[in-house]
Amino acid sequence: DHNLLKETITAYIALSLAFGLMSQIALLSVSLSCRIFVVGIGFFSLCFLMTSLGGQFSAKRPGDSPFTMRAEVLGGQESRGVLRKICDMLEVIMKRMDVLSKLGNTTDTHRLDELSSALDRIQPIGLVERIQAIAQNMSDMAVRVEQILQRSMAYNRVRDGAFGQCEIPKDPRYPDCPSKMDWMRARWTSDPCYAFYGVDGSDCSFLIYLSEVEWFCPPLAWRNQTTTPTLKPPPKRQAVFQSDIGALMEQVGTGKESLSFMKRRIRRLAAQWASAARRLDDKLRNHWREQKRILVHVGFLTEESGDVFSPKVLKGGPLGEMVQWADILTALHVLGHNLKISFSLKELHGFLGVPPGRGSCPLTGPLPFDLIYTDYHGLQQMKQLMGLSLRKHKCHIRVIDTFGTEPAYNHEEYATLHGYRTNWGYWNLHGQQYMTMFPHTPDNSFMGFVAEELNETERLNIQKNKVKNMAVVYGKEANMWKGKEKFLAILHRHMEIHGTVYYEAQRPPEVPAFVKNHGLLPQQELQQLLRKAKLFIGFGFPYEGPAPLEAIANGCIFLQPKFNPPHSSLNHEFFRGKPTSREVSSQHPYAEQYIGRPHVITIDFNNSEEFDATIREIMRINVEPFLPYEYTCEGMLERLHAYVQNQDFCSPEAPFPPVNSSQTWLGSAPSPFNLLPNSRILTWASNASSFSSWPPLTALRVVASLESESCVKACQTAGLICEPALYRFINIRETFSALDFQCEGVESEKNHLFPAFSAEHAECSLQQDPLLFSCAGSSAKYRRLCPCRDFRNGQVALCKDCL
Numbered sequence: 001d002h003n004l005l006k007e008t009i010t011a012y013i014a015l016s017l018a019f020g021l022m023s024q025i026a027l028l029s030v031s032l033s034c035r036i037f038v039v040g041i042g043f044f045s046l047c048f049l050m051t052s053l054g055g056q057f058s059a060k061r062p063g064d065s066p067f068t069m070r071a072e073v074l075g076g077q078e079s080r081g082v083l084r085k086i087c088d089m090l091e092v093i094m095k096r097m098d099v100l101s102k103l104g105n106t107t108d109t110h111r112l113d114e115l116s117s118a119l120d121r122i123q124p125i126g127l128v129e130r131i132q133a134i135a136q137n138m139s140d141m142a143v144r145v146e147q148i149l150q151r152s153m154a155y156n157r158v159r160d161g162a163f164g165q166c167e168i169p170k171d172p173r174y175p176d177c178p179s180k181m182d183w184m185r186a187r188w189t190s191d192p193c194y195a196f197y198g199v200d201g202s203d204c205s206f207l208i209y210l211s212e213v214e215w216f217c218p219p220l221a222w223r224n225q226t227t228t229p230t231l232k233p234p235p236k237r238q239a240v241f242q243s244d245i246g247a248l249m250e251q252v253g254t255g256k257e258s259l260s261f262m263k264r265r266i267r268r269l270a271a272q273w274a275s276a277a278r279r280l281d282d283k284l285r286n287h288w289r290e291q292k293r294i295l296v297h298v299g300f301l302t303e304e305s306g307d308v309f310s311p312k313v314l315k316g317g318p319l320g321e322m323v324q325w326a327d328i329l330t331a332l333h334v335l336g337h338n339l340k341i342s343f344s345l346k347e348l349h350g351f352l353g354v355p356p357g358r359g360s361c362p363l364t365g366p367l368p369f370d371l372i373y374t375d376y377h378g379l380q381q382m383k384q385l386m387g388l389s390l391r392k393h394k395c396h397i398r399v400i401d402t403f404g405t406e407p408a409y410n411h412e413e414y415a416t417l418h419g420y421r422t423n424w425g426y427w428n429l430h431g432q433q434y435m436t437m438f439p440h441t442p443d444n445s446f447m448g449f450v451a452e453e454l455n456e457t458e459r460l461n462i463q464k465n466k467v468k469n470m471a472v473v474y475g476k477e478a479n480m481w482k483g484k485e486k487f488l489a490i491l492h493r494h495m496e497i498h499g500t501v502y503y504e505a506q507r508p509p510e511v512p513a514f515v516k517n518h519g520l521l522p523q524q525e526l527q528q529l530l531r532k533a534k535l536f537i538g539f540g541f542p543y544e545g546p547a548p549l550e551a552i553a554n555g556c557i558f559l560q561p562k563f564n565p566p567h568s569s570l571n572h573e574f575f576r577g578k579p580t581s582r583e584v585s586s587q588h589p590y591a592e593q594y595i596g597r598p599h600v601i602t603i604d605f606n607n608s609e610e611f612d613a614t615i616r617e618i619m620r621i622n623v624e625p626f627l628p629y630e631y632t633c634e635g636m637l638e639r640l641h642a643y644v645q646n647q648d649f650c651s652p653e654a655p656f657p658p659v660n661s662s663q664t665w666l667g668s669a670p671s672p673f674n675l676l677p678n679s680r681i682l683t684w685a686s687n688a689s690s691f692s693s694w695p696p697l698t699a700l701r702v703v704a705s706l707e708s709e710s711c712v713k714a715c716q717t718a719g720l721i722c723e724p725a726l727y728r729f730i731n732i733r734e735t736f737s738a739l740d741f742q743c744e745g746v747e748s749e750k751n752h753l754f755p756a757f758s759a760e761h762a763e764c765s766l767q768q769d770p771l772l773f774s775c776a777g778s779s780a781k782y783r784r785l786c787p788c789r790d791f792r793n794g795q796v797a798l799c800k801d802c803l
Contacts, residue, residue, distance in 0.1 A: 166204040169218050177217040180210050193357030197364075213364055233366070239291035239336035241281050243274035248333040251341045258301055258310040259343070261319065262326040268523070269327075269633065272453055273334050276633035280641070284803070292370040292644055294332055295351055297342040298325055299378025304345045316476035316502030316520050320545045324400065324437055324449040328373060331633075331640045340369075348378070349385055359387030367393045371644065373435075375400045376424055394429060395650035401434040402544070404441030407724075407774040408752040409579030410434075414772060425579030428771060430649045431724055438544055438590040439630075439796050441582060442712055442722040442775040445643060446797040449546055450633050451553045452527070454625055462531045462555045468619050471495040471535040472556070474547055476520060478508035480539050487605050488512055491537070494615045498529060530554040535618055538587045540605075543567075543574070548588050552599050553627040557618050560587040561605040581776065594796070598623050629794030639797050646694040646802070656691065656728050672729075673702065673738040680704065681718060681788075682738055684729070693726065699789040699799035700726050704739050704757070710778040711786035720788035721796055722775035727767070727787050731755050735785055736764045756782035 168181050184206040188194045197213050199205045210217040245266060252263050300321065301307050309317060332339055342348045353368060355361050363386065374382065379399055383390050399405075409415050409425035416426075435447035454462070471491060475481060478501055481488075491497060492514050501511050502520040511517050521529065527550070530536065536551035538560040548558045566583035569575040575584070586592045591600040598621055603610050629635045673682040682702035691697065700723075705714035715722040733746050741757045743764035752774040754767040758781055765782075767773055775786070789799045 166202070166207055168203075168207070171218045174216060174218050177210065180214075180216040181206055184210065191357040191360035193355040193359075193361035196355045196357065197361060214362060234293075237291040237338075239289040241277040242334060242336050243270075243277060245270050245273075245330070245333065248329060248339070251339070252329065253341075253343065256301065256307075256310045256343075257313040258307075258322055261313050262322055262329070265323065265326045265523070266330050269330070269450065269452065272450075272633045273330055273637075276637055277334050279634050280637050283638075284641075289336070289641065289645060291337055293338045293340075293368065295340045295342065295369045295372045296325075296329060296332070297348050297351075297372065297374040297378040297382070299375045299381055301325075302344050302377065302381070304381065305377040314520065318542065318545075320437065320449075320542070321402065323546050324402075324447070327449040327636060328400070328447065328640075331636050332373075332644075335637060335641055335644070337644070345381055345385070348381060352382075352385060354385050354389070359383070359385055359389075361387065363389040363393070367396060369396060371398060372396050373398045373400060379427065394427070395433075397429065397433060398445075399427075399429065399434045400447060401444065402437045403575070403578050403580055404436045404444050404582060405431070405434045405579040406441065406581060406752075406776045407431050407443055407772050408581075408777065411752075411769070411771050414750060414752070414769075420579075422577050422579050424577070430771070431774070432647065433649060437546075439594075440544070440589060441580065442715075443724050445647070446630075446639070448630060448636055448639065448797075450636050451546065451549045451627055451631050453627060453632055454553065458531075459555075459625055462625060463622075465532060466534055466555060466622075467496075467532050468534050469495045470498065470533045471537055472498045472500070472529055472533045472551070473515070474536060474538040474551075475541075476500055476502055478503070478510040480541060481508070481510040481512075484539055485512065486608070487611050488515070490608060490612050491615060494612075494619065495535065498533065500526065500529070527554060530556055535559060535615075540587050541574075542587075543584060544588055544590065548591050548600075549627070549631055552591070552595065553625055555623065555625040557598065557621075557623055558588070558591055558600045559614065559618065560591070560600070560602050562586050562602050564604065594628065595626070599626050630796065635795060638803070639795060642798055642802055648694075653728065654691065657732050671734040671738050673735065675738070676701075680739070682735070691729070693729070695723060695725060695789055695799040695802050697726070697729065698801050699723070700729065701788040701790070702730050702735060702739070703786045703788050704741075705778070705784040705786055707759075707783055708778050708780045709784070711775040711784050711788075713778075714784070714786045715775070715788035718788060721791050723787050723789040723799075724773050724775055726789065727755075727773035728770060730785050730787050731767050731773075733764065733766070739785075741783075753777050753779055753782050753784060755785040757785070758782055 168178050171177065181203070184194075184199070185203075188199050188201065188206070194209065197209055199209050207217055207220060208223065211219050212223070249263055249266065252259055252266070254260070299305055301309060309321065311317075313319065313322075329339070329341065340351050342351055351368070352363070353365065354363055372382075374397065376399065379397065382397070386393070405425050408418070408420045409422060410427060410429060410431060412421075412426040412428050415421040431443040432445045434441075434444040436444050437448065439446035439448075473481075481499075481501070488497065489512075492512075497515045499511055499515045499517040500519065500521050501508055501517050503517075507517060518525075518529065530551050531554045533551075533556055536548065536556040536558050538548065538558065540561045540563070548560070552558055563585055565571065566585045567575060568583045569578055569581060586602045588600075592602045601614060601618070603614050605611055630639065672685050674685045675682055680703070684697040684700045701715075701718070701720055703711075703714050703718050703720070705711055711722045733743070735755065736743050736746070736757060741764060742762055743757070744762040746764045746766060748766045748768045750769045750772055751765065751767070752772045754765045754772075756779075757764055760781065778784070792798050792800055792802070
C-alpha cells in the first residue's frame with residue numbers, strides 16, 4: 001500500500017507541475033501577469049495536495065495533530081529526494097518567470113526562446129510524454145486511493161471493536177449520541193480543538209470526547225472518572241480600597257497612542273480617585289466587600305477589530321470611549337478587585353484558557369473570572385474563541401455600550417420576527433448587562449465616567465478670571481463647521497470665538513477667519529481655555545460626549561441646538577442600525593434633562609432672533625462651576641461598587657408569584673400592593689411577604705402609563721426612574737385589579753410592551769419572556785404597567801435603599 005501511495009502522490013505532484021508548465025507554454029500570447037498567475041495555481045495545487053494527502057495518510061500515534069504529515073509515509077529518503085528535486089525545479093521556473101516579467105518590450109518570439117531555455121534546464125528527455133502517460137492513469141489511481149482509505153477506516157473500526165469498549169451506546173437518556181458520532185467521524189479535523197482534547201480519528205477517542213468534554217454520550221464504564229476532579233470555587237476574599245496606581249499602569253501597557261492617552265488620564269486623576277475612595281470607605285463604614293476576579297477586554301482597541309481610534313487620538317478623533325474605559329479601569333482597581341486587562345485577541349485567549357482552534361469545543365473547567373467587562377467588538381471576539389461555551393458563561397459579561405440596547409433589539413428571536421434585528425444587539429443578554437455612558441436607557445445599567453473636580457481655590461479663580469464675551473466651539477473636526485456660518489456670524493457680533501480644530505499644515509477653510517483656532521489642545525491646556533470662556537457652544541454633533549460636562553464643571557454655560565423632530569434610528573443616518581429606538585431631543589439630552597438652566601440652554605438654532613437674544617442673556621448671567629455627583633470619582637465608585645456587589649444574572653431567580661401565592665398576600669385584599677394616598681401609584685405593601693431583590697421592593701412604585709406613552713416617560717412624569725429588575729413583581733393579574741383595570745381575560749404573550757391593558761377590548765396581557773421586560777416602547781392600543789423606583793440625590797442609578 002505504501003508503494004502505491006508513493007506512486008499516487010508522485011503522480012499528483014507531477015500533474016500539478018505539468019499543469020503549470022504546459023499552461024505557461026499555451027498562454028504565451030496572453031499577458032505576462034496571467035501566465036504567472038497560472039504557475040501560481042500549479043504551485044498552490046502542489047502544496048495543497050502534499051498537505052492534504054499527508055494529513056489523510058499520517059500514521060495515527062498518540063498526541064499527533066490531525067494535520068501532521070510523517071516522512072515514512074512518503075517513502076523515506078527516496079521520497080524526500082523526489083520532493084526536493086521538484087521544489088528545486090519550481091524555484092528555477094519562478095526565477096525565470098521573474099526574468100521574463102522584466103522583458104515587457106520584447107517580442108513573443110524572444111519570450112518563447114527564454115521559456116524554452118528554462119524548460120531545457122529542468123526537463124529530462126521524455127518528461128512530457130511521461131506526464132501524458134501519468135495523466136491517462138489518474139482516474140484508475142484515484143479509485144485505488146479511495147480503496148486504501150476505505151480499508152484503513154474499516155481497519156480502525158475493527159481495531160476499536162476488538163476491545164468491545166467503543167461501540168456506540170444505545171441509551172435513551174442520550175438520544176443525540178449516534179448522530180454526534182457520525183458528525184465526529186466526518187468533521188473532527190474541522191477544528192484543531194478536537195485533537196487538543198485527544199481525538200485521533202478513532203471511535204474510542206470520539207466517545208471519550210463526547211462523554212467527558214461534551215455531554216452527548218453517556219460516561220464510559222471502563223474510563224477512570226476520577227481523572228477530572230470537581231474544582232471547588234476559590235475562597236472569598238475581602239476587597240480593600242487601594243490608591244497606588246502603579247500596578248494598573250503596568251497592566252495598561254504601551255505601544256499605542258490610545259493607551260498613552262488613557263495612562264495620562266489615569267495619572268492625572270489619581271489623587272482625586274484616592275480622595276474619593278477614602279470618602280466612600282467612610283460612607284460604607286468598613287462594610288465587607290467581596291473581591292471579584294475581573295477581566296477587562298477592550299475590544300474596539302484590538303488590532304483584530306481594526307482599531308480606527310488609536311491613529312486619530314492626536315488628529316482630533318473621538319476620545320469619549322477612551323475616557324470612559326480609562327475611568328472604568330481605574331474605578332475597578334481603586335475598589336480593590338483582582339483585575340486583568342486585555343487589548344488583543346491573544347491576551348484574551350490566554351486569560352480565558354480556551355482550547356486552541358475555532359471555538360467548536362467547550363471550556364471544560366470553570367470560567368476563571370467572576371465578571372468580564374467588554375464592548376460589542378469584544379463580545380464578538382469572545383464568541384469566536386469560546387463558541388458554545390459563551391452561552392453558558394455569558395451571565396458574567398458586562399457590555400460597555402455608549403448609546404444603549406433596548407430589549408426588543410437584544411432578544412434574537414423577537415428582533416428577527418418583528419423587524420428589530422440590527423448589526424448589533426441580538427445577544428439575548430439581560431438588559432442590565434449593557435452599561436451606558438449616560439443614564440438615558442433605564443433598561444440598561446448606567447456606567448458613566450468622571451469629570452475633573454475643582455478645589456475651592458480653583459473655583460474662586462475661575463469666577464475671577466471669566467471673560468464674559470469669550471466662546472469656545474465644541475467641534476474638533478473641520479467638517480463639523482460646515483453650514484454653520486449663519487449663527488457663527490451672529491455669535492461673532494457679541495463674542496470672541498475660539499476653536500480647537502485639528503489641522504496639519506493649512507488652516508481648515510471651513511473655519512471662518514474671525515475664529516481664533518488653537519488647533520488640537522492637550523487636556524490641561526483645553527481646561528485652561530474653558531476656565532476663561534463664558535460659553536461652550538455645540539453644533540449638534542457629536543452626540544452625548546463628555547466635553548459638555550467638563551465645560552460645565554469649569555464654569556461654562558453650554559448652549560446646544562434642539563432637534564425637531566428628535567433624531568432616532570428611524571430618521572437619522574447616525575443612529576440607523578443601532579439597537580435602540582430612543583429619540584434624541586438635543587445634542588446632549590442628559591445635560592438638557594438632568595442639569596438644565598442656567599448651566600445648559602437648549603434652543604432652536606434656526607431661529608435667528610431667539611439665538612441672538614440667548615447670546616445676550618448668557619453674557620448677563622453668572623454661573624458657578626457645577627458637576628453632578630454621579631460624574632465625580634466618588635459617584636462612579638459608589639455606583640460601580642453597588643453593581644459589582646449586588647447585580648447577579650447567573651443565579652436563577654425564585655419563581656414569582658410563588659406556587660402558594662394565595663397564602664402569600666396578607667391583609668384584607670388579595671394583593672401585595674397598597675395605593676399611595678391621593679395618587680394612582682402603587683407601593684409594595686409592608687405587610688406582604690418579602691422577597692429577595694435588588695433594588696429592594698421598598699423602592700417599588702407601580703404606575704400605569706397613558707396610551708402612546710413609554711414606561712420611561714411615565715416614570716419620569718411621576719418624578720421616578722423605570723426599574724426593569726422589578727418587572728417580575730408586577731407581572732401578575734393582581735396588579736391590574738389594584739389599578740382598577742377591569743380585565744375580561746388575562747393572556748400571556750411575548751411582547752416588549754407587556755404587561756399592559758387594552759381599554760378597547762378590556763384585555764389584560766402579561767409578559768411571557770423575562771428578557772422582553774422593557775421600559776422602552778409605546779403603543780396607542782395599550783396602557784402599560786410600569787415598575788418605577790425612587791433614586792438617590794445626584795445618583796439616578798441607585799435607589800435610596802440600594803447601598
